Amino acid sequence: MTSNELIVKMVFDRWNTLIKNADTLINDLSNEQFQREVSPGKNTGLYLLGHLIAVHDDMIPILNLGEKEYPDLFEMFVKSPDKSTVKKPDIEDLKIIWNNQLKSLNLKFEGITPNEWFEKHNSVSIEDFINEPHRNKLNIISTRSTHLAYHVGQLILLK
């Protein structure tokens, strides 16, 4: 195993474990639980699920893997707060999207070689990347892993 392969495995072990835990929780929560706020006055479970999908979808253009698959969700769940009047999808539909997205992202990630993970992503300039080579594609998986953990820590409160 090369050093790069080892690191890719380290980062993806973390990502996959977090995704698996999130997936188990999401399938465990009832539609009624998803309507509730994780704490009084805070985001609902539905909003957080939509937010996770939208943020994960946004990785596709950042990693140069194509266009977003659910561009509308970015407007609803990243640019707008939960309490906005923007009409949101039903929780049943979001759960289906979550499942489809997991398969789609996995397929896309499998197409990236270990060395390619150390290349620059699309949210960093060529100049900045020269000085900050750790801002590579793999770092996107790493930052999205802690983002996912943060919100799963909130979703679990709905149980």
Added chain:
Amino acid sequence: MTSNELIVKMVFDRWNTLIKNADTLINDLSNEQFQREVSPGKNTGLYLLGHLIAVHDDMIPILNLGEKEYPDLFEMFVKSPDKSTVKKPDIEDLKIIWNNQLKSLNLKFEGITPNEWFEKHNSVSIEDFINEPHRNKLNIISTRSTHLAYHVGQLILLK
């Protein structure tokens, strides 16, 4: 920059950012806010702060950096749930410990070279490490980063 140095920087950038955000939040929350549950019936802020300190303290023996500095907190905040009758420290004392611990951990981490971060830690056997070389010291920082993010996602609800 060698490949190993790059990875260590990647993982520590994540850890340091999360610690900094946690630190800002912890200094921002009032003592009264720390007494509250993050959501009705769930852990209090005080318990979560104690839990983070105890889990971070536990990295010291795992990384072969010496003995735990606050062994009593592990019993209170990892082995016992929040609602146990175990007497807990005051929030003022926990905040002081949190600050002291940050300095102490940073000093200890600085003593580890980039290559040493890829060595085996004390919670994995020699046999397992041969087959799973990604279970190295750096991976401890990576898993504790997502653990930290998970609980900061809960502490922020106290605001």
